[in-house]
Amino acid sequence: xxxxxxxxxxxxxxxxxxxxxxxxxxxxxxxxxxxxxxxxxxxxxxxxxxxxxxxxxxxxxxxxxxxxxxxxxxxxxxxxxxxxxxxxxxxxxxxxxxxxxxxxxxxxxxxxxxxxxxxxxxxxxxxxxxxxxxxxxxxxxxxxxxxxxxxxxxxxxxxxxxxxxxxxxxxxxxxxxxxxxxxxxxxxxxxxxxxxxxxxxxxxxxxxxxxxxxxxxxxxxxxxxxxxxxxxxxxxxxxxxxxxxxxxxxxxxxxxxxxxxxxxxxxxxxxxxxxxxxxxxxxxxxxxxxxxxxxxxxxxxxxxxxxxxxxxxxxxxxxxxxxxxxxxxxxxxxxxxxxxxxxxxxxxxxxxxxxxxxxxxxxxxxxxxxxxxx
Numbered sequence: 001x002x003x004x005x006x007x008x009x010x011x012x013x014x015x016x017x018x019x020x021x022x023x024x025x026x027x028x029x030x031x032x033x034x035x036x037x038x039x040x041x042x043x044x045x046x047x048x049x050x051x052x053x054x055x056x057x058x059x060x061x062x063x064x065x066x067x068x069x070x071x072x073x074x075x076x077x078x079x080x081x082x083x084x085x086x087x088x089x090x091x092x093x094x095x096x097x098x099x100x101x102x103x104x105x106x107x108x109x110x111x112x113x114x115x116x117x118x119x120x121x122x123x124x125x126x127x128x129x130x131x132x133x134x135x136x137x138x139x140x141x142x143x144x145x146x147x148x149x150x151x152x153x154x155x156x157x158x159x160x161x162x163x164x165x166x167x168x169x170x171x172x173x174x175x176x177x178x179x180x181x182x183x184x185x186x187x188x189x190x191x192x193x194x195x196x197x198x199x200x201x202x203x204x205x206x207x208x209x210x211x212x213x214x215x216x217x218x219x220x221x222x223x224x225x226x227x228x229x230x231x232x233x234x235x236x237x238x239x240x241x242x243x244x245x246x247x248x249x250x251x252x253x254x255x256x257x258x259x260x261x262x263x264x265x266x267x268x269x270x271x272x273x274x275x276x277x278x279x280x281x282x283x284x285x286x287x288x289x290x291x292x293x294x295x296x297x298x299x300x301x302x303x304x305x306x307x308x309x310x311x312x313x314x315x316x317x318x319x320x321x322x323x324x325x326x327x328x329x330x331x332x333x334x335x336x337x338x339x340x341x342x343x344x345x346x347x348x349x350x351x352x353x354x355x356x357x358x359x360x361x362x363x364x365x366x367x368x369x370x371x372x373x374x
Contacts, residue, residue, distance in 0.1 A: 012143070018067065021126060021127060022064070024123060024126070025060055025063055025123055025127070026060065028119045028120055028123045029056040029057075029059060029060050030056075031115070031116055031119060032052070032055075032056050032059075032090050032093075032094075032116055032119075032120055033052050033053060033056045035093075035094050035116040036048075036051075036052035036055070036056075036090070036093045036094065036116075039093055039094065039097045040052060040093070052093075055086060055089060055090055056090060058082075058086055059083065059086040059087065059090055059120075062079050062082050062083035062086060063083055063124075063127055065079045066079040066080055066083060066127070083124065083127075084124070087120055087121065087124040090117075090120050091116075091117035091120040091121055092117075094116040094117045095117045098117075220287070220290045220291065222286070222287075222290040278336075281314070281336065282296075284314060285297055285310065285311065285314060288310050288313075288314065289307070289310060292306065292310060294306045294307060294310070295307070297310060297311050297338060299336065299337035299338055300337055300338075300339060301339060302339045302340060303338055303339065303340050305344070305348070308338075308340050308344060308345065308348050309348050309351070309352065311333060311336075311338055312329060312333065312345070312348055312349055312352055313352055315329050315332045315333060315336075316329065316352065322358070324353065324358055324359065324360065324361050325360070325361055325362050326345075326346055326349045326350070326360050326362050327362045329345070329349055330342060330345050330346070330349075333345060
């Protein structure tokens with residue numbers, strides 16, 4: 001009863017298991033006594049009763065002693081060996097009867113004789129399996145402490161299971177979101193790359209077209225030299241374009257400051273042609289000078305060699321057919337208000353005719369008195 005009940009008299013789980021195994025063992029021992037007595041009584045008579053009683057009683061005692069000695073392995077080993085020996089003896093009596101009955105042949109086999117050795121061996125096996133798992137008998141306080149600890153471990157394990165489930169769910173959702181974000185980022189980068197590719201192709205095409213245009217039609221230096229307006233100092237001003245008949249009334253200058261007709265060169269305009277013709281001539285000479293990369297020739301100012309060559313070429317090809325008389329070219333040159341010595345004019349004119357494969361049709365004569373302008 002000490003093994004079955006606790007100090008407080010409450011039935012424990014260990015005691016309940018032992019009680020069930022004890023009841024089964026006692027029932028098997030009674031069955032073994034009855035069967036063994038029926039087998040041994042014809043041979044031993046009344047001595048069969050104490051014989052089978054002692055064998056089964058010792059078998060039960062050894063089994064109970066094994067429970068009590070479980071804390072001492074050396075003692076429990078001795079009881080275990082003795083119990084196994086008695087188990088073999090008790091099971092051997094009905095087993096031998098079965099063997100003899102089989103040899104006699106035709107004898108009716110009793111079911112109790114068949115079940116007894118099986119029950120004895122199975123009961124001993126049940127004790128051998130269950131007893132090590134029962135552990136030691138402990139007090140109620142110790143059992144309570146163990147139960148509390150087990151409950152704490154169980155609660156902790158349940159929390160760990162829940163945390164693991166939450167972690168798995170979080171990782172699955174995070175993996176799905178990462179995949180969606182990565183797909184969106186890839187689509188965005190692909191769109192940006194396509195836009196850059198389209199821009200690069202457009203700019204390349206435009207650059208090729210611009211390069212071809214610049215190669216075929218270079219921008220004049222005068223266009224590049226035009227200053228851009230400044231936000232702080234810009235005021236609207238009419239451009240000095242040729243052919244403007246109403247500029248004098250609009251307040252804008254009649255001619256570009258680079259051309260004669262105002263300021264110090266006013267006296268030259270008196271000898272020049274019509275204002276409209278002078279403006280056309282000045283505009284043409286300015287364009288030719290821009291292409292040649294030199295300063296535009298100015299009336300009343302001694303011209304350089306390059307400017308003199310430019311003006312004489314203009315005077316030669318202004319007429320149809322082209323002018324070939326040096327004397328007439330010198331008259332037109334001075335009538336237009338340009339300044340250079342007669343010697344320079346004649347030398348430059350001959351150089352122009354030589355380049356173009358033409359001849360001077362003037363007769364060799366003395367210099368004109370009015371051509372002595374330096």
